[in-house]
Amino acid sequence: MNVLVIGGGGREHCLAWKIAASDLVDKVYAAPGNAGISKVAECVELDIGKSGFNLIVDFVEANGVGLVVVGPEAPLVGGIADHLENRGILTFGPKKDAAMLEGSKVFTRDLLSKYDIPTPEALVFERSQYAEAVTYVKNQNKFPLVIKADGLASGKGVLIVQNTSEAVKALDDCMVSQVFGDSGDRVIIEDFLTGYETSILCLSDGKKIIPMDLAQDYKRIFDADEGKNTGGMGSYSPVPMVSSSVYKKALDNIIYPTADALRKENIDYRGILYAGIMVSGDEPYLLEYNCRFGDPETQAVLPRLDDDLVPLLMGCAEGNIGVDLLSWSSDKCMCVVAASRGYPDTSSKGDIITGLDNFNGDDDIEVFHSGTRKQDGNIATDGGRVLGLSALAPGFKEVRRKAYNAMSKISFDGMQYRKDIAYKAEEDV
Numbered sequence: 267m268n269v270l271v272i273g274g275g276g277r278e279h280c281l282a283w284k285i286a287a288s289d290l291v292d293k294v295y296a297a298p299g300n301a302g303i304s305k306v307a308e309c310v311e312l313d314i315g316k317s318g319f320n321l322i323v324d325f326v327e328a329n330g331v332g333l334v335v336v337g338p339e340a341p342l343v344g345g346i347a348d349h350l351e352n353r354g355i356l357t358f359g360p361k362k363d364a365a366m367l368e369g370s371k372v373f374t375r376d377l378l379s380k381y382d383i384p385t386p387e388a389l390v391f392e393r394s395q396y397a398e399a400v401t402y403v404k405n406q407n408k409f410p411l412v413i414k415a416d417g418l419a420s421g422k423g424v425l426i427v428q429n430t431s432e433a434v435k436a437l438d439d440c441m442v443s444q445v446f447g448d449s450g451d452r453v454i455i456e457d458f459l460t461g462y463e464t465s466i467l468c469l470s471d472g473k474k475i476i477p478m479d480l481a482q483d484y485k486r487i488f489d490a491d492e493g494k495n496t497g498g499m500g501s502y503s504p505v506p507m508v509s510s511s512v513y514k515k516a517l518d519n520i521i522y523p524t525a526d527a528l529r530k531e532n533i534d535y536r537g538i539l540y541a542g543i544m545v546s547g548d549e550p551y552l553l554e555y556n557c558r559f560g561d562p563e564t565q566a567v568l569p570r571l572d573d574d575l576v577p578l579l580m581g582c583a584e585g586n587i588g589v590d591l592l593s594w595s596s597d598k599c600m601c602v603v604a605a606s607r608g609y610p611d612t613s614s615k616g617d618i619i620t621g622l623d624n625f626n627g628d629d630d631i632e633v634f635h636s637g638t639r640k641q642d643g644n645i646a647t648d649g650g651r652v653l654g655l656s657a658l659a660p661g662f663k664e665v666r667r668k669a670y671n672a673m674s675k676i677s678f679d680g681m682q683y684r685k686d687i688a689y690k691a692e693e694d695v
């Protein structure tokens with residue numbers, strides 16, 4: 267069977283790498299892929315936006331593709347799974363109605379509130395209620411607050427504001443300047459919870475939910491969680507700071523009730539249900555749902571998965587995962603992301619990357635490309651997040667040493683990466 271992976275980031279590189287390792291798979295294609303993905307898949311230039319869905323169908327039919335695996339949220343929210351399934355193509359990733367869990371934060375909030383699922387207190391304001399929203403934040407004496415654009419915003423639509431003027435600016439950006447386009451037509455103003463976050467990526471076939479081992483990602487650009495939010499500067503798995511009782515509460519109070527709620531609402535959720543959980547004083551709260559694998563959590567979770575991923579993806583898509591438990595390596599995994607100069611405000615492109623061949627033959631190190639391209643026989647930067655280096659080792663101390671030692675062998679002009687990925691886990695063990 268041939269498999270087509272939709273997307274071209276680090277998550278998709280990791281997916282393509284794991285899919286290519288399956289005995290069930292003859293050939294992997296990736297659209298559009300990137301320079302790293304081309305080592306495990308044939309990259310094809312296909313438009314993955316709505317206007318390209320018909321061409322994807324043509325490609326699948328012409329190339330014996332038996333499974334399409336959709337990485338990013340935008341095509342899912344745009345209905346790619348509906349489009350392909352309507353043409354008889356097995357597709358991993360939720361249909362449009364289910365992808366609304368990520369496509370509209372207001373939709374998710376309404377669902378959580380209808381089914382009493384723990385999430386921070388919040389109010390929703392329509393664009394027409396801009397003045398009320400401003401009055402509301404001016405009357406707050408409790409900061410920080412969280413202001414969220416309702417729709418997709420490439421990971422930039424969640425703003426943590428420290429005072430009234432930052433809050434008003436965030437509302438202006440969303441509702442007046444419309445920096446997130448239609449996605450800011452509604453905003454959520456949410457209480458800020460303190461605690462720590464963890465990500466639970468769950469396989470869902472519409473009937474059954476199978477949680478994958480926990481991961482934690484690092485959203486800020488600088489060490490010690492300083493600086494601006496990014497798409498994710500690193501991750502690790504498992505997460506020892508989450509006790510088994512907190513984990514059980516997260517499943518029993520959040521994940522399973524959400525799966526029940528979706529069924530009651532006649533939403534057949536097939537794909538990854540990604541829960542971003544805040545643990546505040548030993549109580550888990552749902553911060554957000556995403557309808558796809560996390561990036562860079564995937565790069566820390568999949569290297570630890572001993573099972574063949576392909577039957578699991580097919581099982582989700584077909585509505586019958588067929589197993590109840592996944593098997594995990596006892597090794598720890600961390601992924602450290604290297605970004606280009608200026609990220610997250612800007613990104614520099616075209617800088618030659620050296621040192622990528624240092625790890626050929628080392629099974630415990632994988633370099634997953636995010637923003638790279640081929641350039642005159644070299645590999646060069648092509649975006650903000652450039653690559654994520656994943657390392658495996660029996661303990662966190664060792665995995666940190668291994669990952670950072672490997673990262674020191676890679677270089678490009680303007681390269682920046684955090685030095686504290688998984689440090690918390692090392693302390694915890």
Ligand code: GLY
Pocket residue numbers: 421483497498556559560561562563
């Ligand atoms: N790591 C955050 C995300 O994938 O949305």
